[in-house]
Amino acid sequence: MSETLEFEPTAYHVKKSSEGPALEIKDFNLWYGDTQALFNNNLEIQKGQVTALIGPSGCGKSTLLRCLNRMNDLVDGLRIEGQITVDGFDIYARGVDVIALRKRMGMVFQKPNPFAMSIYDNITYPLRVDGVTKKSILDDTVEHALSKAALWKEAKDRLNESALGLSGGQQQRLCIARAIASDPEVLLMDEPCSALDPIATARIEELIEELKGSYSIVMVTHSMAQAARVSDNTAFMYLGRLIEYGDTDTIFTNPQKTRTNDYVTGRFG
Amino acid sequence: MTSYNQQLPPASGAAGVAAVATKDTIAPRARRRYSADLSALGEPALWGFGGALALGIIMIALFLMVVLYNGATTFWPKPIDQVELTDGSVIAGVERRGTIFRPDLPRLTEDQRAEVEANDGFAYRTLYQTANFDLYGDDFQWVADFETANITQPEDFYYFERQTWGVFVGRIASMTIDGQEMAYDPAVLRREQRAARERFTEIRNLERREIGGLNFQIERERLNQRRAVLRMGEDGAAPVVAESQARIAELQAEFQELQARVNEIRSTDRRYTVTLEEVGGRQIAPEISQIVRYYPANAIGFFDKLGIYVSRWWEFVSAEPREANTQGGVLPAIFGTVAMTLLMVVFVAPFGVITALYLREYAKQGRITSIVRISVNNLAGVPSIVYGVFGLGFFAYTMGGTIDQLFYPENLPNPTFGKGGILWASLTLALLTVPVVIVATEEALAAVPRSMREGSLACGASKWQTIRYVVLPKALPGIMTGMILAMARGAGEVAPLMLVGVVKLAPALPIDTFYPFIHLDRSFMHLGFHIFDVGFQSRNSEAGKPMVFVTTLLLLALIVTMNATAIIIRNRLKRKYATGQF
Numbered sequence: 130m131s132e133t134l135e136f137e138p139t140a141y142h143v144k145k146s147s148e149g150p151a152l153e154i155k156d157f158n159l160w161y162g163d164t165q166a167l168f169n170n171n172l173e174i175q176k177g178q179v180t181a182l183i184g185p186s187g188c189g190k191s192t193l194l195r196c197l198n199r200m201n202d203l204v205d206g207l208r209i210e211g212q213i214t215v216d217g218f219d220i221y222a223r224g225v226d227v228i229a230l231r232k233r234m235g236m237v238f239q240k241p242n243p244f245a246m247s248i249y250d251n252i253t254y255p256l257r258v259d260g261v262t263k264k265s266i267l268d269d270t271v272e273h274a275l276s277k278a279a280l281w282k283e284a285k286d287r288l289n290e291s292a293l294g295l296s297g298g299q300q301q302r303l304c305i306a307r308a309i310a311s312d313p314e315v316l317l318m319d320e321p322c323s324a325l326d327p328i329a330t331a332r333i334e335e336l337i338e339e340l341k342g343s344y345s346i347v348m349v350t351h352s353m354a355q356a357a358r359v360s361d362n363t364a365f366m367y368l369g370r371l372i373e374y375g376d377t378d379t380i381f382t383n384p385q386k387t388r389t390n391d392y393v394t395g396r397f398g
Numbered sequence: 399m400t401s402y403n404q405q406l407p408p409a410s411g412a413a414g415v416a417a418v419a420t421k422d423t424i425a426p427r428a429r430r431r432y433s434a435d436l437s438a439l440g441e442p443a444l445w446g447f448g449g450a451l452a453l454g455i456i457m458i459a460l461f462l463m464v465v466l467y468n469g470a471t472t473f474w475p476k477p478i479d480q481v482e483l484t485d486g487s488v489i490a491g492v493e494r495r496g497t498i499f500r501p502d503l504p505r506l507t508e509d510q511r512a513e514v515e516a517n518d519g520f521a522y523r524t525l526y527q528t529a530n531f532d533l534y535g536d537d538f539q540w541v542a543d544f545e546t547a548n549i550t551q552p553e554d555f556y557y558f559e560r561q562t563w564g565v566f567v568g569r570i571a572s573m574t575i576d577g578q579e580m581a582y583d584p585a586v587l588r589r590e591q592r593a594a595r596e597r598f599t600e601i602r603n604l605e606r607r608e609i610g611g612l613n614f615q616i617e618r619e620r621l622n623q624r625r626a627v628l629r630m631g632e633d634g635a636a637p638v639v640a641e642s643q644a645r646i647a648e649l650q651a652e653f654q655e656l657q658a659r660v661n662e663i664r665s666t667d668r669r670y671t672v673t674l675e676e677v678g679g680r681q682i683a684p685e686i687s688q689i690v691r692y693y694p695a696n697a698i699g700f701f702d703k704l705g706i707y708v709s710r711w712w713e714f715v716s717a718e719p720r721e722a723n724t725q726g727g728v729l730p731a732i733f734g735t736v737a738m739t740l741l742m743v744v745f746v747a748p749f750g751v752i753t754a755l756y757l758r759e760y761a762k763q764g765r766i767t768s769i770v771r772i773s774v775n776n777l778a779g780v781p782s783i784v785y786g787v788f789g790l791g792f793f794a795y796t797m798g799g800t801i802d803q804l805f806y807p808e809n810l811p812n813p814t815f816g817k818g819g820i821l822w823a824s825l826t827l828a829l830l831t832v833p834v835v836i837v838a839t840e841e842a843l844a845a846v847p848r849s850m851r852e853g854s855l856a857c858g859a860s861k862w863q864t865i866r867y868v869v870l871p872k873a874l875p876g877i878m879t880g881m882i883l884a885m886a887r888g889a890g891e892v893a894p895l896m897l898v899g900v901v902k903l904a905p906a907l908p909i910d911t912f913y914p915f916i917h918l919d920r921s922f923m924h925l926g927f928h929i930f931d932v933g934f935q936s937r938n939s940e941a942g943k944p945m946v947f948v949t950t951l952l953l954l955a956l957i958v959t960m961n962a963t964a965i966i967i968r969n970r971l972k973r974k975y976a977t978g979q980f
Contacts, residue, residue, distance in 0.1 A: 203855075238856075240849055
């Protein structure tokens with residue numbers, strides 16, 4: 130089966146953003162040791178839009194997402210080929226400041242991971258590690274980020290309480306607030322709702338809806354319904370290959386590839 | 399088993415009904431065997447596990463009870479027995495303990511031999527603390543039951559604890575107050591004893607603090623002279639030496655003054671004596687200031703005894719030792735133990751934590767890190783005396799010797815740091831306990847979830863910032879647990895200390911009022927060594943035995959206190975980092 134995949138080119142029908150691409154992934158290959166996990170991926174993440182990465186487990190969508198802010202650097206034996214560029218700069222080029230890169234890419238993880246600090250300290254963390262100490266800036270950032278993450282009303286009276294005392298959904302919104310506190314350009318979300326109940330999921334989805342426009346959002350999701358609800362473009366990946374990338378409506382209503390069709394209609398995956 | 403039997407019939411009855419109701423579709427079930435297969439009944443090893451735990455707890459409880467009983471009763475005042483022996487002699491003493499023994503039959507009289515032989519050749523004997531070492535040459539005497547004629551407890555016997563020569567047991571014959579001999583008056587003696595003890599304390603303070611301080615300064619002047627001579631040569635140093643000599647002369651004048659005051663108080667002391675008479679009639683007349691505590695052992699009630707008990711405990715924890723450590727207090731040992739343990743924590747904490755941080759967070763995990771890890775674990779199994787030898791050779795002789803040559807050449811050939819001292823002892827113990835801290839810290843670091851680190855890194859934090867603000871706070875309670883284990887091990891260790899700085903009797907504490915206040919080169923006393931010394935190294939091990947238990951009790955209490963404090967701090971930190979800011 131995989132041989133036929135090798136030769137099948139990706140089908141593109143991307144809904145372009147007026148502002149152009151935020152990220153460009155070119156001929157991207159990735160190996161974990163001897164195992165190749167990504168094969169020749171080519172895609173452009175559109176500015177100010179929500180891009181969903183879908184596909185069955187192990188298709189490489191999380192791997193691809195974690196390459197965008199080089200979180201995969203922590204993995205031993207990782208090897209890549211190809212390019213990922215932000216505003217024309219190759220993030221895998223020699224001498225790239227990974228820390229500066231990560232400040233431009235907020236990331237939200239599968240499981241809410243607030244630090245064992247107060248809510249205030251959690252949100253100001255990206256600024257403080259950057260050396261910002263001025264109280265007024267920190268205060269403004271906390272209010273701005275929490276408002277954007279729709280948590281300000283609930284949290285404003287308990288900013289100095291532990292972030293671990295929040296509910297799961299609140300914690301995840303706090304993590305989103307933390308991710309946008311350093312005012313990044315791109316938000317990377319790795320299945321942000323998989324550990325949440327349906328009500329909390331709905332709130333996060335609303336939030337994503339509100340955040341798009343200000344940020345380019347790349348979201349890995351297991352839920353096709355979620356991808357269909359919130360994303361502008363959807364990339365369908367399978368066994369490390371990008372099968373189809375384009376307008377979400379088209380992917381879910383009129384996919385160009387039979388494999389995409391099989392997946393979105395629930396025939397496999 | 400009975401409950402099984404009671405439940406069985408209804409259960410099988412129900413199954414029977416079900417079988418009847420669905421006869422057509424379901425074949426009757428094969429009868430289940432309910433015989434007790436032990437491994438199927440759940441936990442066959444439960445008894446073994448529980449038993450092992452119970453055994454451990456019982457042994458620890460027994461040990462604690464023995465220590466507690468012997469330690470807690472030592473200071474309780476006991477009555478003085480006057481024992482008349484069959485040969486007509488009389489002894490007086492405090493009963494210590496008794497055993498069964500096999501007497502040497504040919505040396506006994508006819509009657510005694512008959513009595514012993516009726517008892518299969520065995521007899522019971524009692525050990526009396528007859529005290530009065532200056533008169534008898536021994537503190538204790540065994541008395542067999544068959545040679546005891548009569549035991550009484552006369553009310554006029556007193557138990558004297560003296561500054562030197564230990565305990566005296568006997569009567570008060572008369573007393574000399576301000577040179578006037580007079581009959582014994584309890585109220586006057588009580589008052590005079592208090593006054594005399596105050597004079598005694600004054601002398602000691604003068605000698606320790608003021609004269610000691612002068613000596614210290616004079617010694618420093620001498621060293622200054624030598625240093626000047628070493629640096630500038632005889633001629634160059636002449637002005638410095640002359641100046642210093644003048645200062646020494648001044649100090650010596652002060653010294654003479656103080657010495658005169660001491661002598662004056664001494665001569666006052668000599669005019670206050672009390673004449674004591676032991677049971678056989680021999681008399682001694684010690685100065686009243688030499689009497690630390692006295693009481694009529696057979697004439698006092700419960701509350702007086704309680705008062706004496708409390709005052710002895712207070713003396714034990716607040717005073718210096720007397721009589722080759724077998725009496726008096728252990729304050730210098732308490733101080734030395736605590737100071738050494740805290741100093742050890744100061745050394746071991748950063749060292750162990752930094753090592754573990756590198757090993758877990760920075761080093762590339764592979765064969766070399768595994769070897770290092772195994773080696774660290776093995777270090778924990780090296781006999782502690784080996785660390786002592788290493789500490790003596792490396793810290794004291796090599797490092798200390800070098801320090802002496804570089805910074806204290808004027809004192810040579812007398813070593814300053816080039817011998818055992820509290821600094822080298824705590825460094826040696828730090829080395830001994832560092833594996834515990836490394837292992838505990840590594841485990842604590844490994845337990846910090848990956849998602850936390852990733853969250854921090856994704857925020858644009860550097861690796862060090864991630865470790866500093868996210869990983870370490872989260873791991874801190876675990877690291878503290880390692881510290882607590884290290885402290886417990888370090889505080890209880892004795893063998894290596896004997897080589898690197900513990901002494902039987904330290905002339906001065908490592909911290910005092912003379913510049914530079916903390917003297918890390920000084921040797922020190924330690925409760926663990928005190929136990930060994932008093933119990934096994936003293937002239938009079940019978941006298942030291944009760945002190946062994948009391949000191950053990952105190953050492954245990956001290957370790958429990960230090961650990962409890964550390965645990966409280968750890969729990970505070972846990973709460974703080976669970977809620978707080980940084």
